[in-house]
């Protein structure tokens with residue numbers, strides 16, 4: 008089974024508790040105005056990788072020193088079969104190596120829609136941040152882009168691990184963005200504040216450096 012991903016990274020420390028593997032899916036049919044990850048929107052068969060290869064990369068890169076996995080996008084639920092197979096493979100790794108990693112998934116679909124269409128997939132997750140990003144609403148809570156997005160726990164592990172963060176305010180946590188350099192690309196991992204990306208671009212441009220392509224417009 009293959010899955011189309013935009014990127015994967017370890018360690019991610021700004022999208023869920025602890026040190027995590029982040030996997031960003033490629034393809035999103037929702038297209039929220041103001042989305043900062045527009046490079047993930049187009050479905051791209053050239054970004055497909057086998058799930059076995061992806062999980063093997065996860066094992067090798069993290070060396071089992073991780074607290075969880077964060078699935079983001081793109082829209083994970085736009086690839087339901089691949090998402091299901093990935094979740095099964097991650098669970099198998101978790102059990103076979105005696106880990107206690109949790110799985111947090113973002114989705115731009117409403118929780119009601121996910122319950123109606125993907126109830127079986129929800130059972131394989133520990134925590135979920137659903138609902139579309141709404142750029143006209145403020146960023147208020149930790150790990151969430153706009154005020155309408157709840158953090159929901161879906162398993163006993165999720166309950167235990169995420170209970171302290173359900174109502175946590177973003178402003179109470181210093182580190183919200185990680186910068187990762189990959190060749191001539193710069194990745195900003197995390198949830199930027201409103202206008203953070205345009206301010207970053209203006210500041211870099213003022214120093215004589217231009218971005219040839221950006222993901223937020």
Ligand code: SF4
Pocket residue numbers: 035036037038039042043044045047080081082114115116139140
């Ligand atoms: S915020 Fe998420 S759901 Fe909305 S368009 Fe961007 S990737 Fe898709």
